[in-house]
Amino acid sequence: xxxxxxxxxxxFSISVKNLKKSFKNNEVLKGINFNVKKGEVLxxxxxxxxxxxxxxxxxxGLETPDxxxxxINGKKINYNNKxxxxxxxxxxxxxxxxxRTNVLTNVLMGRLPHINKNxxxxxxxxxxxxxxxxxxxxxxxxxxxxxENKVYDKISKLSGGQxxxxxxxxxLSTEATVLLADEPVASLDPKTSEEILKLxxxxxxxxxxxxxxxxxxxxxxxxxxxxxxxxxxxQIVFNGSPKDIDEKTIKLIYGGRDEDF
Amino acid sequence: xxxxxxxxxxxxxxxxVFCFILFLICANYVGLSINDFLDLPKIKKLMRxxxxxxxxxLIEPTFQTLAIAYVGTVLGIISSIILGILASKNMTINKVxxxxxxxxxxxxxxxxxxxxxxxLIPAVGLGAxxxxxxxxxxxxxxxxxxxxxxxxxxxxxxxxxxxxxxASYIQKLIYGVLPQIIPSFVNYILYALDHNIxxxxxxxxxxxxxxxxxxxIKFRVFKYEDVFGILVVIFLILFSVERxxxxxxxxxxxx
Numbered sequence: 001x002x003x004x005x006x007x008x009x010x011x012f013s014i015s016v017k018n019l020k021k022s023f024k025n026n027e028v029l030k031g032i033n034f035n036v037k038k039g040e041v042l043x044x045x046x047x048x049x050x051x052x053x054x055x056x057x058x059x060x061g062l063e064t065p066d067x068x069x070x071x072i073n074g075k076k077i078n079y080n081n082k083x084x085x086x087x088x089x090x091x092x093x094x095x096x097x098x099x100r101t102n103v104l105t106n107v108l109m110g111r112l113p114h115i116n117k118n119x120x121x122x123x124x125x126x127x128x129x130x131x132x133x134x135x136x137x138x139x140x141x142x143x144x145x146x147x148e149n150k151v152y153d154k155i156s157k158l159s160g161g162q163x164x165x166x167x168x169x170x171x172l173s174t175e176a177t178v179l180l181a182d183e184p185v186a187s188l189d190p191k192t193s194e195e196i197l198k199l200x201x202x203x204x205x206x207x208x209x210x211x212x213x214x215x216x217x218x219x220x221x222x223x224x225x226x227x228x229x230x231x232x233x234x235q236i237v238f239n240g241s242p243k244d245i246d247e248k249t250i251k252l253i254y255g256g257r258d259e260d261f
Numbered sequence: 262x263x264x265x266x267x268x269x270x271x272x273x274x275x276x277x278v279f280c281f282i283l284f285l286i287c288a289n290y291v292g293l294s295i296n297d298f299l300d301l302p303k304i305k306k307l308m309r310x311x312x313x314x315x316x317x318x319l320i321e322p323t324f325q326t327l328a329i330a331y332v333g334t335v336l337g338i339i340s341s342i343i344l345g346i347l348a349s350k351n352m353t354i355n356k357v358x359x360x361x362x363x364x365x366x367x368x369x370x371x372x373x374x375x376x377x378x379x380x381l382i383p384a385v386g387l388g389a390x391x392x393x394x395x396x397x398x399x400x401x402x403x404x405x406x407x408x409x410x411x412x413x414x415x416x417x418x419x420x421x422x423x424x425x426x427x428a429s430y431i432q433k434l435i436y437g438v439l440p441q442i443i444p445s446f447v448n449y450i451l452y453a454l455d456h457n458i459x460x461x462x463x464x465x466x467x468x469x470x471x472x473x474x475x476x477x478i479k480f481r482v483f484k485y486e487d488v489f490g491i492l493v494v495i496f497l498i499l500f501s502v503e504r505x506x507x508x509x510x511x512x513x514x515x516x
Contacts, residue, residue: 060425086427096422100440109436113427126431167422174426 012071013038013178013210014059019068021051021058028054030234032068036178039208041201043215043225043242045253051234052214056180059212060088073177086113089171091200093183095163097155103166104151107138110173141169144203161192168200172207179204181213185220193217197224218250311493312486319475319494325389326471327498330458333393337400337457338450344401345408351420352412352438354430366409370402374460378467387468395464396457404453411445412438447513451506458502462495472498 014036021029028051036042046052057063059070070077072087089110097106111134116122121131142151145165155163164184171179181200185193197213201224204211215221221228222242230238230253237252238245347353347362372380378395385391420437428436465473472495479487 062421062424088425090422090425092418092422094418096418098419098423098437098440099416100443101436105436109423109426109428112423112429112432116427116429116432122429122432126435170422170426 012036013073015071017069020066021054022066028234032236034229036210038210040210041204041226042212043221043228044231045215045221045228046231047254050231052231053182056182056214060090060180087176088178088180089174089176091167091171091181091184093186095167097163097166099155102152102154103142103147104138106166107142107169107173110170111138113174138173141172145169160188161196164196177209179209179211183214183216186216307485309485309489311489313490315487315490322472322475323494326461329389329392329471330461333396334400334454334457336397337404340401341405341408344405345412348409349412366402366405369398370406374399378464388470392461392464392469396460400453404449407449411442415441444513455502455506
């Protein structure tokens with residue numbers, strides 16, 4: 001990845017400047033600007049279609065933005081090559097685990113950015129070999145998410161909440177300094193949702209990881225996030241502390257529709 | 262007043278009637294008559310008590326048939342995996358590889374295995390190699406297409422997660438695609454093996470050797486007791502292969 005090593009705004013782990021993205025004629029992100037401080041938990045609120053998912057996908061490199069600047073830990077990221085950004089890890093709404101494999105194998109996938117730096121180790125993965133050190137880190141993260149008794153269990157045997165724990169352990173194993181979570185609890189029941197969200201945020205705080213979480217539920221965002229960004233129609237309409245969210249900002253974010261919260 | 266409702270659509274009735282008329286036209290065209298049906302019981306004229314004493318002589322041809330089928334199927338599977346990946350929209354390398362592998366699979370499939378056996382004579386002559394390549398090529402066409410289709414049907418979300426972990430192309434194949442397609446792959450592989458054993462038995466009559474060859478020589482000299490002895494062996498082979506397939510399928514599904 002071509003990186004410019006001049007340090008810019010090194011207080012922030014992420015700086016997004018004037019990020020734009022269109023799909024055909026549909027402008028999904030219309031110039032997004034925000035910063036995330038080190039260790040900060042940023043919640044993104046917005047209706048479906050507001051551009052929340054596209055924004056996270058642009059940050060990690062699953063989509064290429066049309067224009068704009070992304071600075072991670074002081075390094076400017078070049079969007080023109082389609083490489084994935086290894087300083088960021090991601091947790092998905094549908095967990096995106098590989099079926100028919102076990103917990104450990106899924107979490108070990110998070111070690112690939114480090115394993116692939118060594119050609120021999122990379123070739124080793126082609127025959128199912130993973131270095132001992134990486135297995136230890138994976139198991140450490142499995143313990144962190146509370147699945148130490150399920151290391152060799154098949155994914156299909158786990159509940160939704162447990163599957164998302166695996167997803168979190170996988171993202172942690174990348175040892176990224178920034179974690180993105182795209183609606184991480186949207187496919188879970190309310191009780192499990194809060195458990196998983198709390199786990200994710202506790203670990204982020206503990207390990208001083210900056211995180212950006214797309215959320216559907218306003219009350220969770222208010223309760224767990226340090227700061228909230230409201231996205232509407234591809235534009236930031238609110239950026240501030242959870243305390244400052246009032247009726248007016250809610251109307252701004254959700255466009256007067258109140259069935260979503 | 263209760264009014265009856267027509268539940269069959271008019272078009273469907275027309276299609277069924279059309280198919281039936283086409284059947285009558287075709288049967289008439291090839292000269293099939295009612296008498297042919299009445300003659301069917303004459304099949305029993307050929308019936309003999311199987312001569313089981315020839316079974317020791319059939320051991321070698323049986324192994325020959327099974328070995329040809331196995332080697333041909335393995336070769337076919339190897340090329341099917343490579344071509345299947347290249348011929349799948351989601352995992353192909355680029356459009357050129359995609360197009361070429363699609364064309365190879367299509368040609369291999371549309372030409373029947375028996376015809377491949379004839380086409381191969383100038384290259385490898387008569388014998389085991391002829392049978393091996395004939396079924397390997399035809400399996401490539403059949404199984405390669407199935408493989409490509411099952412790769413296209415996988416869930417892309419795990420692959421997206423592997424992308425965010427910086428997985429290489431081969432790592433995505435091994436850790437993202439393979440776990441998802443194993444059940445259907447095993448299914449197609451077992452189907453191919455079963456199919457190829459039948460084909461090799463048949464190819465035995467066209468120079469490949471093995472059980473089919475024994476069958477045709479006994480038939481030509483009217484040794485029907487021996488012919489039925491061979492049929493018993495064929496039945497046992499195919500029955501065991503089917504049991505084995507069911508067992509393996511069950512094991513794979515359990516995992």
